[in-house]
Amino acid sequence: MSTTTTRGVAQPAPAKVSQPRPRRGLRASSTFNFWLFTGPFLIGLVIFVFVPIGWSIWLSFFEARFTVTPSEFVGFDNYKQILTDTNFRNSLVTFTVFAAFIVPATWALSLGLALLVNRLRFMRAFFRSVFFLPTAVSYVAAALIWKMSIFNGVRFGLANTVLGWFGVDNIAWLANPDPPWYWLVIVTVRLWLQSGFYMILFIAALQNIPRELYEAASIDGAKPGWQTFRHITLPQLRATSTAVILLLLVAAYQAFDEFFNLLGKATWGQPPLVELYKMALGQNQNYGAGSAGAVVLTLLICVVTLLQGKIMGFGRGEESK
């Protein structure tokens, strides 16, 4: 792959060239071409995204167990059922607790790693790769390592081994909701998996901060370290920070893999998607209630995204002041 040459071709700065006006008759051809290019995607989008969403909304008003062609209209009963379902409500609480831990923790850790790596003079690429490497690992594999080796509740688990050196008794990390040690397991596995990814975003943003700002600050007598970080770096990272927080929130909403694999059949600490999975594809195969749950979750995500968008918008306004 001759990347250097292709780059060279793609790079030239776009000089203003007067656009050749599309000739008459080209209209039809460009309409045809538009559909030629976007058609396959749009057909798939309709069949595999819009139809399922519509079907889901439709199903959510019907009694539908073990069947996807229901006949009995039940109005909002499925919604009532799901919103009064203790498991589903607990799963929303679980999500809230989870997000409250994982979002700030990942934000801080990935920013911290980016600051560290960005200040290195030697071996920068090496350390960046080390922190980034977990991005390649699946949630299933990571859950397996955490459950079977690090936080194995028996004596030979790594965490219990280390605690044993200090005379602490074995802890049943996942098998017991009280005290809720399982949170430590769940939060650390996701921290390990996703921090490197967001670190890359922060590194890219850090490198876009104009150096003159730091020079100006040092002339004004700002002490390097906390002061410059607080008054220059952090405000400059605002757009990236909000984007990262939004991505983290949505990702937390969609948590499934590690909960499903770490907690298995446990009744505690299950997030919304796991509850939906159990409801729709478990023993009862209740598609009606499952669809109602999916609609509720989708609406919640939309609200969160829109709110966040609003806040982001405000943030931008302030920045430009």
Next chain:
Amino acid sequence: MTTTAPDIGKAAKPAKAKRGGGVMGSTGLYIATGIAALLFLIPFYLIVRNALMTDPEITGETWKWFPTSIQWGNITEPFDDVTVDFAQSLWNSVVVAVLHTAGILLICSMAGYGLARIPYKHANKVFYAVLVTLMVPTAVTFVPSFVLVSSLGWVDSYRGLIIPGLFSGFTCFLFRQYFLGFPKELEEAARVDGLGYWGAYWRIVVPNSLNFFAAIATITFINGWNAFLWPLVIGQDPSAWTVQVALSSYMTNQTVNYHLIFMATAISILPLIFVFLFLQRWLVQGIAQTGIKG
């Protein structure tokens, strides 16, 4: 492999000299980074350690950092295991991840190009329809998607595993943004030479966008290989399991065979480590780009 632009590396130096940390400061920096790096590497070390030990050593009274003798024979064990067809699941993952990546690149790049470049009076409406889907994460629609796919009779098939995932509004959006920034002059020259949109796209635009395609391909491949929820839903029969579903099934098995499980995990991660190390340049680029634009 330094993806960080070289001028940035240079730019950081004078600033550092001013920070006045000196030798002490930079030693502290390296110690902190080193400790963090060790913590990040522990899980990888545990996979290798457990995969190459015997079970009695793993479960022994005293913690052993390294196996007394490396059990190379463990490598074949996941393939000999009769309870889970590990070889089949690996093959399924290869097929799914490769076709998933190829399909997404083809379909989403074409759609992105159409939206970015081909004038059509309803193009905006179409674009909004794509944007709307960004608000509805596919992970939430797995129940209705499953209903649809099962009524098509695609459960337990490659079609069911691959096709529904090909229509990613987000990837289409990224391609559109990228093509909007692609220099128009190149295409116009091609058009003057008599190429249509189709010809210009395949002969000019795609060959000059390989970096971007490689970035998206790397991310898509990793996501395809690591996907769990959808393959779990679709793979009702063990013959349709991907490697992630197979790994998950080890965790619920009654008998725990530690070295086998960790060897299987190691094998499942290995292809991605290769992808990762060789394509890191594009991976980083792609993430930086998606992060900025997303």
